[in-house]
Amino acid sequence: MATILLLLFLFVTVALIGVVLIQRSEGGGLGIGSSQGMGSFMSGRGTANLLTRTTAILAFCFFALALALAFIDRGGSTASSSILNVTPPASTSAPAPAKPVAPSVPTN
Numbered sequence: 001m002a003t004i005l006l007l008l009f010l011f012v013t014v015a016l017i018g019v020v021l022i023q024r025s026e027g028g029g030l031g032i033g034s035s036q037g038m039g040s041f042m043s044g045r046g047t048a049n050l051l052t053r054t055t056a057i058l059a060f061c062f063f064a065l066a067l068a069l070a071f072i073d074r075g076g077s078t079a080s081s082s083i084l085n086v087t088p089p090a091s092t093s094a095p096a097p098a099k100p101v102a103p104s105v106p107t108n
Contacts, residue, residue: 009065023051025089034069 002069005065005069009062009069012058012061012065015105016055019051019054019058023055087095
């Protein structure tokens with residue numbers, strides 16, 4: 001189930017990126033910088049655009065799938081929750097003794 005949702009999440013993510021990149025920039029975020037001012041920010045014409053609706057639907061699917069994947073994965077493993085809590089395996093051989101290194105003397 002998680003694999004299917006993860007693949008669907010990947011497709012929705014790629015589609016959302018593509019739809020956002022296709023949209024035309026209108027010279028500023030939230031209508032700032034346009035001659036119409038903030039009065040046209042939430043007008044019927046501005047929100048009825050096909051790409052805007054597609055972006056909203058894909059964004060909703062993105063968040064819904066992210067939450068679904070988070071709920072599926074919570075507490076799924078019974079192992080230790082952190083790798084810091086795991087003790088390293090015991091070594092079967094003794095460590096090699098350190099050899100003293102003589103300092104090198106430059107010869108001229």
